[in-house]
Amino acid sequence: AQTVTQSQPEMSVQEAETVTLSCTYDTSESNYYLFWYKQPPSRQMILVIRQEAYKQQNATENRFSVNFQKAAKSFSLKISDSQLGDTAMYFCAFMRRGTSYGKLTFGQGTILTVHP
């Protein structure tokens, strides 16, 4: 079974600054995906960024980037130039690749508050 751990229950950052959210996971699988989902106060889950485990290059999406360390089983999210709209709960999630069913295993979440 896979586990995902987010050790930072809450983080805060000033607008325009950079913040990094941590995530570690445990799995015996070698082929998998990792995701960061954002859940704003509206509660809708929104995909922020994905990483395929077989790719060594870290994924980036505009202001969002990840630091994927496969050997250490670490998957952190860096948000650059933080904006007020980034205020949300952020979930790290794991999904095995190569299976049709695609169950997501989530971490506990990190509440991020961006201050003006």
Add this chain to the structure above:
Amino acid sequence: EPEVTQTPSHQVTQMGQEVILRCVPISNHLYFYWYRQILGQKVEFLVSFYNNEISEKSEIFDDQFSVERPDGSNFTLKIRSTKLEDSAMYFCASRPLAGVDEQFFGPGTRLTVL
């Protein structure tokens, strides 16, 4: 842009009553999921559904729960006899193909059991 929809947005029920939560996945998607999030806690997988049958379910998904896709568009989660601890946000998600990893989530249904 197509999106997953869920109804109702908020359901209040008495303990012991049956509830049906409804989801309309994106039309060409083939894989369907229900997740649960108890307030302040992490999102937990309940069940996945493919080709008109359950493909995987969690320990939470006991005999009180059932899913079906009655008409090719709706995807429902039924809780037969609700308990106080079933109070949570329930999210439906769908995914188009086996090779596509992204799941698209609905806005959720908040279930309150009194």
